[in-house]
Amino acid sequence: MTVRKTIPLGVVWEEAMAFCKAEAALLTPLALLGFALPAVVLSLLMPDKLVIGSQPQLGAWMLWIVPYALFSMLGTLSISALTSRPGISVSEALQIGLRRVPTGIAVALMALGLVVVALVPVIVVGVVEMSVHGKPGPFTLIAYLAALVGLIWVSLRLLPVWATIATGQVGSAETVRATLAATRERAPLMLVLRLIAWISEALVWMAITMPVGAVLRVVGRVTGAGRVTDFILLLVSACIGAALGAVWTVFVAMLQRRLAGFSSGT
Numbered sequence: 001m002t003v004r005k006t007i008p009l010g011v012v013w014e015e016a017m018a019f020c021k022a023e024a025a026l027l028t029p030l031a032l033l034g035f036a037l038p039a040v041v042l043s044l045l046m047p048d049k050l051v052i053g054s055q056p057q058l059g060a061w062m063l064w065i066v067p068y069a070l071f072s073m074l075g076t077l078s079i080s081a082l083t084s085r086p087g088i089s090v091s092e093a094l095q096i097g098l099r100r101v102p103t104g105i106a107v108a109l110m111a112l113g114l115v116v117v118a119l120v121p122v123i124v125v126g127v128v129e130m131s132v133h134g135k136p137g138p139f140t141l142i143a144y145l146a147a148l149v150g151l152i153w154v155s156l157r158l159l160p161v162w163a164t165i166a167t168g169q170v171g172s173a174e175t176v177r178a179t180l181a182a183t184r185e186r187a188p189l190m191l192v193l194r195l196i197a198w199i200s201e202a203l204v205w206m207a208i209t210m211p212v213g214a215v216l217r218v219v220g221r222v223t224g225a226g227r228v229t230d231f232i233l234l235l236v237s238a239c240i241g242a243a244l245g246a247v248w249t250v251f252v253a254m255l256q257r258r259l260a261g262f263s264s265g266t
Contacts, residue, residue, distance in 0.1 A: 007189070007258055016251040019083060026082055026090050027246050034075010036235075036242035038068040043234055073104045073162075076249050080166035083253035100165050106172035107161060114154065118147040156190040157183045162249075163256035182259035193255075201244045209237055 020027060045061035078097030082088060085096075122143045129137040161179045168175055183190060213233050220229035 007186075007255070009193075009255075012254050012258060013251060016247065016254045019086075019250055019254070020247055023082065023086075026093070027079060027250070029090050030075055030078045030082065030093060031242040031246035032239070034071055034073075034078060034242075035245040036238040038064075038071035039238045039241060040234060042068050043238075069108075070101070070105075073108075074098065074101060075245070076162045077101065077104060077166045079246055079249040080163040080253040080256075083250050084163070084167045084257065096166065103165050103170075103172050103175060104162065107165065107175060110172060110176065111155075111158075115151060118151055122147050153187055156187045156194065159183070159190045159194065160252050160256035160259060163253040164260070166253070167256070167260075178260070182256070186259070197248055201248075204244060205237075205240060208240055209233070212236055 042061075042064050045064050074094070074097045076097075077100050078093040081096035081100075082090075082093040085093075088096075122140065125143040126136045126140040129135070129140050158176065158179050160182065161175065164175050164179045164182070168178065170178070216229040216233050217226075220226035223229075
């Protein structure tokens with residue numbers, strides 16, 4: 001029986017925070033380029049984005065979703081590369097990220113294919129029940145829940161896949177295999193980390209944006225420059241998101257290094 005080594009998450013977190021403080025000057029441009037800029041552009045392109053109570057309309061702005069995803073992927077890969085190779089410059093980190101983007105796209109397409117494959121049984125069961133009962137029944141729900149649980153489990157096992165892509169030189173299939181090997185029997189840990197991250201990010205986000213937003217809205221009403229203050233709040237929110245994304249990416253890269261070491265027996 002193989003005994004899985006315990007990961008010192010506290011130590012990993014301390015290392016990640018120390019790295020973020022030491023390399024803030026390098027992380028900032030990567031985070032702004034990869035996370036903040038695409039978020040701001042997407043928000044500005046969405047029609048009526050700054051009108052309270054409005055619903056974005058479908059349109060050409062949705063074409064930016066693909067560049068948005070690519071910029072985010074580049075930012076994640078570049079920050080992961082910077083974390084795994086201390087001493088490199090922003091330019092070098094971006095170059096590594098760009099070289100690994102094709103592998104990242106391939107992994108993303110594999111994930112999309114997995115989603116399609118998982119939905120096929122759900123659709124088949126649903127069609128059968130529709131033909132028999134005229135509406136989806138309990139078996140469709142069971143099939144859907146089974147597919148959902150399976151996809152969540154795989155996504156948790158692949159949580160550090162972007163760090164694996166950034167630190168490796170192999171193709172998409174080998175990258176996925178290496179990530180699954182590193183996270184074997186660690187899906188519960190990945191779930192806990194993901195939940196903690198979501199809750200922490202939400203709390204930090206609200207703690208900063210709510211008071212800042214309240215002040216900006218008052219200023220906007222008093223000065224009549226509501227759209228300007230809304231834009232400033234958009235920039236603030238994007239920068240906060242970029243900072244949180246950078247910290248999370250560094251932490252996952254540090255975690256991936258530990259997992260890879262345990263997986264290889266070192």
